[in-house]
Amino acid sequence: MNEAGQFIPLDWWKVIFNPSFPYRLVHMVLAAYLTTAFVVGAVGAWHLLKNTAPRRSRTMFSMAMWMATIVAPIQIMAGDFHGLNTLEHQPVKVMAMEGHFDSHPDGAPLILFGIPNTAEKRIDYAIEIPKFSSLILKHDLNAPLAGLDTIPDNLEPPVAVVFWSFRVMVGIGFAMLGIGLWSLWCRVRGTLDSSDWLHRAAVLMGPAGFVAVLAGWITTEVGRQPYTIYGQLLTANSISPVAAPAVAASLIAFIIVYFLVFGAGTFYILRLMKRLPRDPMPDLDDGPIRTSGIMPGPATGHTHGSAHHGH
Ligand code: HEM
Structure with missing residues (x-):
């Protein structure tokens, strides 16, 4: 912090390679792989359900399921x-993720579901496993865990948002695991290509990765509120002296540009998905192999009639 009370990054390397960097990098890269795999898997499953280009769809689906x-x-x-x-660097975020309004001196429960009641500072209709949160976070069933009751109200993040976004992410993580295990079971039994229910589930899970990534991001960013620099600089004190109309104008510009770019991108990707997968090899499932000409030539798949007209 300089004399004027402003935060100045003295060492960018320390900002980038902060203590959570390796964890965020690994988690995010895996998230990208999973998101892509589930999109590819959904397209493969869709074609398998429609029985179009089965050989290529099988490869696509099988790779995604691996x-x-x-x-x-x-x-x-x-x-x-x-x-x-x-928990080590942003403990209050974890309190919000876990929905721990109260401190638990002798083992905190793992709240699976419930409705955060911020006014009354409790989780209504909580379904919980006693002491399990202490087990996960401290590797000890009876380890004490502090709750939001140790934090002044004005320094708490919006608990409900963090509580839910975290559950959406984790829920999708386990659903992905479920599909992975289900597909392994089908693979072992030799029904990976024929299990309609697995294919339907995979189609349904196509967008799941994007949702999980957004939910994770919301957990991260809402969970660190009300700080931009954890424990140091409040978000309310980080605003730039820019007038509202200027902010509004650039926000509207963003919305328009993003709408156009993502709209066009979505349209394009959906069209690509609908098209048959193509590769230079003949597809044995798509029909008989025809050789062309008098000499036995290389096998070709569909010739689409173009080579055999009128010559
Ligand atoms: C049971 C499974 C999972 C657990 C326990 C878990 C745990 C976490 C935790 C603790 C955070 C960080 C909160 C923070 O300190 O800021 C986080 C963030 C995140 N998670 Fe997950 N996660 C799971 C599954 C997933 C899945 C399946 C995806 C995506 C496919 C995903 C994507 C993300 C993303 C994108 C972030 C934000 C990272 C950042 O901005 O630094 N997570 N997750």
């Missing part, structure tokens, strides 16, 4: 390590 089987459990482990790191 990714789910292998990477989803790794992601859950990485998320667990990430949470331990968060």
Whole structure:
């Protein structure tokens, strides 16, 4: 902090390679792999359900499901390590994620679901496993865990948002694991290509990665409120002296540009997904192999009639 009370980054390397950097990097890269795998898997599953280009769709689906089987459990482990790191550096965020309004001196419960009641400072209709949060976060069933009651009200993050976004992310993580294990089961039994229910579930899970990434991001950013620099600089004190109309104008510009860019992108990607996957090899499932000409030539798949007209 300089004499004027402003925060100045003296060492950018320390800002970038902060203590949570390795955890965030690993968790985010795995998130990107999983998101992509589930999009690819959904497209493959869609084509398998429609029975279009089955050989290529099978490869696509199989690769995506390997990714789910292998990477989803790794992601859950990485998320667990990430949470331990968060507990060390941003403990109040973890209190909000866990929904711990109260301190628990002898073992905190793991609240699976419930409705955060911020006014009364409790979780209504909580379904919880006693002492399990202490086990996960401290590796000891009876370890004490401080709650939001140790934090002044005005320094608490919006608990409900963090509580829910965290559950959406973790819920999708476990759903991805479920699909991975289900597909492994089908693979072992030889029904990976024929299990309609697995394919339907995979189509449904196509956008799940994007939702999980957004939920994770919301957990991270809302969870660190009301600070921009944790414990040091309040968000309310970080605003720049820019007049409201200027902010509004640039926000509207963002909305328009993003709407156009993402709109066009979504349209384009959906069209790509609808098209048959193509590769230079003949697809045995798509029809008989035809050779062209008098000499036995290389096998070709569909010739679409173009080579055989009128010559
Ligand atoms: C059981 C599974 C999971 C656990 C335990 C978990 C745990 C966590 C934790 C503790 C945070 C960080 C909060 C913070 O300190 O800021 C986080 C953030 C995040 N998570 Fe997860 N996560 C899980 C699954 C997933 C999945 C499946 C995805 C995406 C496919 C995902 C994507 C993200 C993203 C994008 C962030 C924000 C990272 C950042 O901005 O630094 N997570 N997760």
